[in-house]
Amino acid sequence: MRDKKRAIIIVIDSMGIGAMPDHKDFGDSEKCNTLKNVCHFNNGLDVPVLESMGIGNIQDFEGISKTSTPIAQYGTLQEKSRGKDTTTGHWEIAGLVSEKPFATFPNGFPKVLIDKFIEKTGCNGILANIPASGTAIIEKLNDEHHKTGYPIVYTSADSVFQIAVDTDLIPLETLYKWCKIARKILNEDNYNVARVIARPYKIIDGKPTRISKDRRDYSMEPPKDTVLDELKNKGAKVIGIGKIEDIFSKKGITHAIHTGSNKEGLELTLKAIKNELDLKSMKYDGVTITDDTREIIFTNLVDTDMLYGHRNDAKGYGNAIEEIDTYLDKMLPLLDENDLLIVTADHGCDPTVEGTDHTREYVPVLYYSKALEPKDLGLELGFDSIANRVREWLF
Numbered sequence: 001m002r003d004k005k006r007a008i009i010i011v012i013d014s015m016g017i018g019a020m021p022d023h024k025d026f027g028d029s030e031k032c033n034t035l036k037n038v039c040h041f042n043n044g045l046d047v048p049v050l051e052s053m054g055i056g057n058i059q060d061f062e063g064i065s066k067t068s069t070p071i072a073q074y075g076t077l078q079e080k081s082r083g084k085d086t087t088t089g090h091w092e093i094a095g096l097v098s099e100k101p102f103a104t105f106p107n108g109f110p111k112v113l114i115d116k117f118i119e120k121t122g123c124n125g126i127l128a129n130i131p132a133s134g135t136a137i138i139e140k141l142n143d144e145h146h147k148t149g150y151p152i153v154y155t156s157a158d159s160v161f162q163i164a165v166d167t168d169l170i171p172l173e174t175l176y177k178w179c180k181i182a183r184k185i186l187n188e189d190n191y192n193v194a195r196v197i198a199r200p201y202k203i204i205d206g207k208p209t210r211i212s213k214d215r216r217d218y219s220m221e222p223p224k225d226t227v228l229d230e231l232k233n234k235g236a237k238v239i240g241i242g243k244i245e246d247i248f249s250k251k252g253i254t255h256a257i258h259t260g261s262n263k264e265g266l267e268l269t270l271k272a273i274k275n276e277l278d279l280k281s282m283k284y285d286g287v288t289i290t291d292d293t294r295e296i297i298f299t300n301l302v303d304t305d306m307l308y309g310h311r312n313d314a315k316g317y318g319n320a321i322e323e324i325d326t327y328l329d330k331m332l333p334l335l336d337e338n339d340l341l342i343v344t345a346d347h348g349c350d351p352t353v354e355g356t357d358h359t360r361e362y363v364p365v366l367y368y369s370k371a372l373e374p375k376d377l378g379l380e381l382g383f384d385s386i387a388n389r390v391r392e393w394l395f
Helices: 034-041 046-051 087-094 111-121 134-148 171-187 226-231 262-273 303-310 314-334 385-394
Strands: 005-010 073-078 127-131 152-155 160-166 195-204 207-209 218-220 235-242 256-257 295-303 339-344 365-370 374-381
Touching: 005 262, 005 385, 034 171, 034 314, 046 365, 111 171, 134 152, 134 160, 134 195, 152 262, 160 171, 160 262, 160 339, 171 195, 171 218, 207 385, 226 235, 235 262, 235 314, 256 303, 262 314, 262 374, 295 385, 303 314, 314 339, 339 385, 365 385, 374 385
Parallel strands: 005 295, 005 339, 073 374, 127 152, 160 195, 235 256, 235 295
Antiparallel strands: 073 365, 152 160, 195 207, 195 218, 339 365
């Protein structure tokens, strides 16, 4: 049996590094540069591991020094797909370029769709049906939600159908059921919506507070196979940590576990690298592993986006990046010549510019292995270059 080879992909959700040439098509400012602006806001970040890998060589980031002796390959990726959302970004990372952009609803969802949703769910009515910040809309409509029992349905600049309920009023299982019904309607009627998102919340200390660990995303299924499917079809393990299984609608995944925070996702990734995960409890029914020589560990770290980017919290964003760096410090010594670590992002969500939506940005990419010669990769077209590297590494 040959030595086991692994590719570990860590996506720091929304950590973009500058406006792409077509940013105006997406309504974004040329000033958007999530990492650069977060660094400036915080008077620099303490990220010695990312620095040693060469992230400071990509651009001038305040507080992150350039190094003449990087330990990784580093570069910038430009997205091919027409989007700036989680689904589009992750699909392209896995090798699927989306030729058609997902639909967005700047004026809310059409009446025929909402009427069908109300009929099929039996929820009797809905609140909102507008683009909105999730934290703001639940605070604004919480009293009416409790008075009527209607779910809060809203969207954003992204292709999302979001449903928020207080789970002390409407059970979590009911919320998930309603999301699955919405997903089915959107698929059957060809609305081309990327994700239905369950947004559960509770009243904590008198304030509506979203419960991150119970969030679920119901994505469209990728229309074509990705590098994840290729590996799964060979009988190898593809382990999704965080919302990876939701983003890919379970397609191409063999094992999965949800997380409630970046810290939990990082701890689980560390366990996966150490081969300490309880894979038996994470394995999908019907999956048979016949190849123990190859493996993908795919982690999404969502807090940078969900908790800090969308909420314009540049301080929290910086703290989250520093926390990730401390875990990279623990991970790197555990990797050998057969391990390839990839650190990247899926889009931007600059907390320092006007608005609370994703931003159309380039993303960084770092490749680390003891078997790789460090170098500057420059600008590469396509997040799918990551999938190509994974294929080269594993196949």
